[in-house]
Amino acid sequence: MSKKDICIEKLHKNIEKQFLRHQDDLNVIAGLIQLKKYDEALEYLKERANANCRTYSLISIKNLELAILLENKLAQSENKGINFEIDIRSSLEKVNMKPQNLCIIVRELIENAIFELDNCSESERLLTVDICEYANEYAFTIVNSHPILSSELYEKIFESGYTTKSGNGHGHGLSTVKKIVLHNKGRINVESYEGVGTIFTVFLSKKKN
16 A cells, blocks of 8 residues: 555544544534533534534645644644644645655644643643645744743754753754755744744745646
8 A cells, every 4th residue: 555545544534533523522512402501512512613624624735644744743732732723724736845845844843832832831732733825835834822932042943953852862853944944945934922922934835837
């Protein structure tokens, strides 16, 4: 079985799980309504609707490896109690980059965000992934609500060897991301604001027709 077939099979299994979960959700909502717990039923419905939208938005991505990666990171985040919000408004059909390099960029940025949120003391921990497209490029935005970076670190965090993690073997992820982005004539920005968090945005060009 090819790598593409394996990815497709994984996505199909995830979709099947979603359909099975739908029946369970309907039973829960019906039970809450019978108990006249209307507010709880509405909140549960909103929660499940958001989860289903996330899964279906992943299916639209042409890069199957990236879709699987995002699905896995979503599950990993939720297992750690991190609220993961994702908004994908593009199929990424014309990204001018090898699929494996795009996966490296997204994986490193999300894993870095998960690490920071998993090790912060804040009760509200939010990881946001936003993917959209413009006339000539795509924008990938990853936001972790904590910690807040000082402006002096905006460039330093991309230096090879710089890390806030203990132990050996760290400090190369963001450096690798920047190298891949620049090699593919893209751009990467970082900003950090109180009340918002730290924002990484990667801009990648579209393939020319």
